[in-house]
Amino acid sequence: MKKIIMTFVLTAVLAVSGCVLAAGYQIGNYLVEFGLMRGSSDDPMAPPRAYALLMPPGTWNYTRPDAESEEWVLESDDGLRLVATHFYPEQRAGNWAIVVHGYGCTQENSYYTAQAYLAMGYDVLTPDLRSSGKSQGTFVTMGLEESKDVVHWARRIAETQKDARIVLHGVSMGAATVMMASARDDLPSAVVATVEDCGYTSAYDLLAYQMERSFSLPAFPGMNLLDWRCERRAGFSLHQAAPIVAVSHARVPMLFIHGTKDTLVPPVMAEELYAACTTEKQLLLVPDAIHSAASQQDHDRYYKIVTDFLRGKVYE
Structure with missing residues (x-):
């Protein structure tokens, strides 16, 4: 009798475990596709579906x-075939800015910042990041790849x-991208500074924050399932996309900028990033600016701070 009961219990446990695992598998896959996978049935070039909920399409074009200009x-x-646009200033001085867009965006979202650098006499390169715009790719990797x-x-x-002399300037996920680029061993010596605007400490922490805040879902076990399937489907762990680690090894001076009314990436993340940075650094908090809008909120002050920070690092 005991053997029968034990067999029944063990079978029930295995069945429940199998159902839980299967459900977790499906949920994790859905989260990866929803948050990181490019394209839809109507538009294979569309951003991940989560983008429309976090920032409606067209908001920052x-x-x-x-x-x-010319295409590179x-x-x-x-x-992957990656595409960018090189814009020429009226008079070339040898200074360059690579302006990097955010999650779900394309290089069009970099045009506002590009115009400011062109006015300062910089050559400007605006890439379409992988899995965005004209560049190939299936999954967004939150700045890692x-x-x-x-x-x-x-x-x-x-x-x-x-x-x-090259300045890296990124906004949102683009900010995470340039922060991580700035710590890479293969960064060319021509890169002299980085400007990060409203970047996050890590993809895992950001998505956990947004899962609870924007989608009313518990971070546990949702984030565990997402990261599990992310490693299998997209080939990386969200823990790897960690600018907070990169800035402690940054190879160039870094300017941190964040809006105080940012509800997508909380301003406290800028303070944490600034504290962790071990190179020359400066922090600018722009009052009342929402996510990725600090440069529009106070354009003159924003670019004065940028110009002052870059003084002595680029050609004048």
């Missing part, structure tokens, strides 16, 4: 700079112009 193409380490691609763009500039 800007007018293309009225400047001479690069192949990533894993064989994107940071490698940005380093390759910087190396391309350094090869094109031997005396170039």
